[in-house]
Amino acid sequence: MTKQPAGATNAASKEVVGASESQYSGRIEDELAGHLDRGQLVVETSRPVPRAVLTTRVATGLWLLRVVVLLASALVIYVFVAQLH
Amino acid sequence: MIESNYSTSSLGPPTPSTTLPASARDSAPVDSLVGRGDGRRVLSNEDMVRARDRARVHDARSHRKRGKLLWLLVGPGILAMLGENDGPSMIAYASDGAQFGLGLFLPFIPLLFAMAYVCQEMCMRIGAVTHRGFGELVLQRYGRVWGWFGAVDLTVTNLVTLVAEFVAIRVGLAYFHLGSGLAVALGLGLVVLTLSGRRYWRWERVALGMALFNGVFLVTAILSRPHLGKAVTAVGSPLPSAGLTTLLLLIASTVGATITPWMIFFQQSATADKGITSSDLAHGRGDTAAGAVVASIFGIGALVTGAALFSRHGAGIQGFAGAGFPKALAHVAGGAVGTLTALGLIEAGAVAILTISASTAYAAGECVGVSHSFNSSPRTAVLFYVANAGAAALAGAVILIPGAPLLSIALNANVLATVLLPMSLVLMLMLANDKELMGPWANGRAVNRMAIAVIAVVGACGLAYGIDAFLRTVNLVGS
Numbered sequence: 098m099t100k101q102p103a104g105a106t107n108a109a110s111k112e113v114v115g116a117s118e119s120q121y122s123g124r125i126e127d128e129l130a131g132h133l134d135r136g137q138l139v140v141e142t143s144r145p146v147p148r149a150v151l152t153t154r155v156a157t158g159l160w161l162l163r164v165v166v167l168l169a170s171a172l173v174i175y176v177f178v179a180q181l182h
Numbered sequence: 183m184i185e186s187n188y189s190t191s192s193l194g195p196p197t198p199s200t201t202l203p204a205s206a207r208d209s210a211p212v213d214s215l216v217g218r219g220d221g222r223r224v225l226s227n228e229d230m231v232r233a234r235d236r237a238r239v240h241d242a243r244s245h246r247k248r249g250k251l252l253w254l255l256v257g258p259g260i261l262a263m264l265g266e267n268d269g270p271s272m273i274a275y276a277s278d279g280a281q282f283g284l285g286l287f288l289p290f291i292p293l294l295f296a297m298a299y300v301c302q303e304m305c306m307r308i309g310a311v312t313h314r315g316f317g318e319l320v321l322q323r324y325g326r327v328w329g330w331f332g333a334v335d336l337t338v339t340n341l342v343t344l345v346a347e348f349v350a351i352r353v354g355l356a357y358f359h360l361g362s363g364l365a366v367a368l369g370l371g372l373v374v375l376t377l378s379g380r381r382y383w384r385w386e387r388v389a390l391g392m393a394l395f396n397g398v399f400l401v402t403a404i405l406s407r408p409h410l411g412k413a414v415t416a417v418g419s420p421l422p423s424a425g426l427t428t429l430l431l432l433i434a435s436t437v438g439a440t441i442t443p444w445m446i447f448f449q450q451s452a453t454a455d456k457g458i459t460s461s462d463l464a465h466g467r468g469d470t471a472a473g474a475v476v477a478s479i480f481g482i483g484a485l486v487t488g489a490a491l492f493s494r495h496g497a498g499i500q501g502f503a504g505a506g507f508p509k510a511l512a513h514v515a516g517g518a519v520g521t522l523t524a525l526g527l528i529e530a531g532a533v534a535i536l537t538i539s540a541s542t543a544y545a546a547g548e549c550v551g552v553s554h555s556f557n558s559s560p561r562t563a564v565l566f567y568v569a570n571a572g573a574a575a576l577a578g579a580v581i582l583i584p585g586a587p588l589l590s591i592a593l594n595a596n597v598l599a600t601v602l603l604p605m606s607l608v609l610m611l612m613l614a615n616d617k618e619l620m621g622p623w624a625n626g627r628a629v630n631r632m633a634i635a636v637i638a639v640v641g642a643c644g645l646a647y648g649i650d651a652f653l654r655t656v657n658l659v660g661s
Contacts, residue, residue: 130225132236134459137313139226139553142454145322146314146619155612162605163331165645169601172648177594179655181587 231557232457235383239462255465256472257386258309258452261537262302262445263295263473264393267480268534269350269527270343270592272399273507274435275481276488276523283492287436287485294440295478297636299470301607304614304625304633305446306466309453311623316450318548320609323616328609333549335602336443337573340542343444343599344577346592347538350531352581357508357524366578368528369535373574376536377567382455382556385540393533397476398526399483405522406490406515431597434647437640438596440481443606444541451544455555460623487523490515535574543570601644607637 135141151159225233235254242251278287305316312319317336321329352365376385449470458466491510508527512520540556546569547554553563560567580586611633614625625633 126225126230129230129233129237132233132240133229133457134313137229137232137236137457137459139228142313143551146312146319147323148325149323149616149618151324159328159608162608165641166602166605169645169648170598172652173594173598173601173644176648176651176655177590180590 227559227562228553228555228557231381232455236457239457252465252468255458255462256469257390257456258449258458259302259306259466259468259470260473260476261386261389261393261452261533262449263298263470263477264396264480265389265448265534265537266298266440266442266445267396267399267477267484267530268343268347268538269353269531270346270595271440271481272484272527272530273350273353273592274596275484276507278432278436279485279488280491282432284485284489288482290433290436291440291481291485292478294437295474295481297639298441298445299474300629300632300636301441301610302445302449302470302474303467304610304629305450306453306458306470307463307623308610308613308620309450310458310463310466311460311620313454313459314450315454315544315548315554316447316606316610316613317545318551319450319613319619321549323613323619324609329549332443332606332609333545335605336447336545337542339442339595339599339602340444340538340573341577342591342595343442344535344538344573345580345588346595347531347534348578348581349588349592350527351535353507354524354526354528354531357512357520362581365531366582369532370571370574370578372532372536373539373571377556377560377570380556380559382452385536385556386452386456389533389536392529392536395529396480396526396533397483398522398529399480399487401483402511402515402519402522402526403483403486405519406487406511408486408489430643430647430650434600434643435593435596437643438598438600438603441603441636441640442596442599443603444538444599446606446610447545448537448541451541451548451554455544455557463623484526487511487515487519490519535577539570539574542573543567597644597647600640601648603644604637604641607633607640611637 239251239254241247242254275287275291308319309315317329317333320332348362348365348369351369352362355361355365355368376388379385379388453466488511491514508520508524511523543566544554547563547566550565552565554566555563558566580591581588611625611630614620614633615630617624
């Protein structure tokens with residue numbers, strides 16, 4: 098029977114402990130990940146949703162509203178500046 | 183394509199299979215990955231932190247611990263609503279009460295919060311179903327132009343509103359003979375302190391704990407001994423006898439005190455960050471409704487407190503002039519009312535600084551396309567943390583500028599928010615009706631009708647004030 102040096106035994110046992118720790122943390126990770134919906138994962142949310150096609154009517158409506166909102170904002174800012182004087 | 187397959191039963195934890203192909207791993211930011219070493223798992227630290235929170239939710243749900251489940255799921259709705267009961271809003275409500283009594287505003291405030299509920303329920307639902315914030319969804323779904331328009335609108339209104347929040351803290355501190363420097367230090371210190379928790383849950387609980395102190399306005403209302411008979415008859419009383427511009431300004435600023443762009447960005451992003459899913463929609467609705475009811479009660483508290491000045495002396499209040507408001511109240515309703523009002527203003531400003539800074543940070547991260555979560559570390563989500571603290575720092579710096587027009591900025595903050603709001607509301611309505619995104623959780627006909635009515639009211643108020651005030655300023659119509 099060949100006797101293994103003590104250092105080799107320790108290294109081997111450390112490897113076994115390391116592997117089981119890794120498996121243990123992997124199991125915990127598995128269990129925790131199970132509590133998330135697939136779409137909640139960062140890897141999923143970092144991918145963009147598909148672009149919607151806006152009809153001409155909708156796009157025109159949005160631009161009209163944008164112009165009205167900008168004009169109204171300009172009026173409010175003008176009044177604000179005028180009040181300062 | 184991701185190979186993971188999760189069953190998402192609401193009765194118990196879903197069964198995981200986190201085997202992800204290389205293409206999916208490649209699409210994730212490399213520095214946020216924590217692999218197990220076998221190259222098959224791709225979970226970020228943000229995922230793990232959120233998964234721990236969700237594990238508690240699943241545990242409470244599977245053991246039918248209703249109280250605990252409620253405790254775990256409330257947050258974004260109450261914070262959005264109480265966050266909007268901010269310094270300028272509480273001053274606006276109190277100012278309405280002081281100048282015009284309770285007549286118009288006693289029923290108007292609950293009506294506005296009902297309108298706010300319609301909007302906030304939609305963004306909570308979109309956040310829970312898509313797990314994405316408002317900014318990123320608009321940008322990805324409708325294009326960069328609309329996404330960036332929304333982000334710029336939000337940044338402008340947020341910065342102006344943040345200045346108003348620091349002014350509100352300064353007003354509160356001035357009552358105790360403390361200065362602007364302390365107001366800035368307090369606001370910034372809170373933002374940095376809450377960010378240091380590095381978890382959404384911790385941030386939310388600190389902010390929630392502080393927000394409940396908004397109830398101090400209910401105490402001041404009771405201490406100011408309102409005449410209940412007058413309050414009840416006032417509901418049916420006519421409109422305030424003010425000029426059209428004043429009335430429009432009051433209505434526009436009160437609408438802006440209740441529904442704002444930052445609330446939409448904040449609640450949707452916070453819902454996603456908290457990890458709320460479609461199985462939690464009932465709790466999300468309860469959270470939003472509870473926030474609306476509580477905020478409405480506290481808002482009425484401020485209105486009734488302010489009305490003490492109307493019914494006893496008929497005097498208006500110079501809301502942001504030094505410690506004018508709390509001091510005026512102390513004079514007519516007692517020192518305790520003045521002190522509590524000053525503390526209430528400090529709290530209202532501080533909570534709003536937290537929530538508005540957070541909404542700015544969420545929007546910045548979402549639009550640039552980088553990590554944007556309280557569950558991420560500052561190293562992983564640099565922009566999120568910098569934008570959060572930076573927005574507060576920038577606004578704080580403004581109130582330290584000698585001679586800055588703080589009074590005008592504070593008074594116009596809500597009006598500007600009202601004018602810019604319809605754009606965000608329309609895009610939110612489009613998202614909520616997007617069946618490809620929302621599936622069975624898309625808007626129904628009744629919600630759409632209510633939402634369109636809200637958009638019409640908000641748009642009309644902002645536009646009418648803008649046009650009327652402009653015409654009077656350039657003397658095209660008499661004042």
